[in-house]
Amino acid sequence: MTLSVDVYTLSQAFPSHEQFGITSQLLRAITSVPLNIAEGWGRGINKSYIQFLKIARGSLYEVETIVILCKELNYILENNCDEILEKTSEISKMINYLIKSIEIKLN
Numbered sequence: 001m002t003l004s005v006d007v008y009t010l011s012q013a014f015p016s017h018e019q020f021g022i023t024s025q026l027l028r029a030i031t032s033v034p035l036n037i038a039e040g041w042g043r044g045i046n047k048s049y050i051q052f053l054k055i056a057r058g059s060l061y062e063v064e065t066i067v068i069l070c071k072e073l074n075y076i077l078e079n080n081c082d083e084i085l086e087k088t089s090e091i092s093k094m095i096n097y098l099i100k101s102i103e104i105k106l107n
Contacts, residue, residue, distance in 0.1 A: 003087045004030045007063065010084070014075050022075070026066045032059035033091070046102050053102075057095045064088045 007030040014023045033056045040052025064085060071081040 001034050003084070003091060004034060006084065006087070007067075010076055010080055014070070018075070022066060022070060022073075026063065026070070029059045029062040029066065032056065033063070037095075046106055050099055050102055053095050053099050057092060057099075060088050060092055060095070 007026060011023050011026055036052045036056035036059065040049040040056075043049060043052070067076070067081055067084045067088075070076045071078060
């Protein structure tokens, strides 16, 4: 959730002509991460939860790609990009660990 707030805050400085382009795509991707984690957890079935965690992880990779693109387009500063990428990397590790731990329990 904290990362989502950070990305929303960062995106406020994007050019207005990107409102329906990169900004929209980035915000959809970043909100998809916690929403898919929550939806998967709410289903109460481990196999379903794993699938939603994988979707969340995919959205996280999408966020990383868009943030790098935004840096290349000079929409964000390099240090802001690095900060977001550090957070996405950490969250990705947590999601991977969670997937593996659930898979071990299922086997």
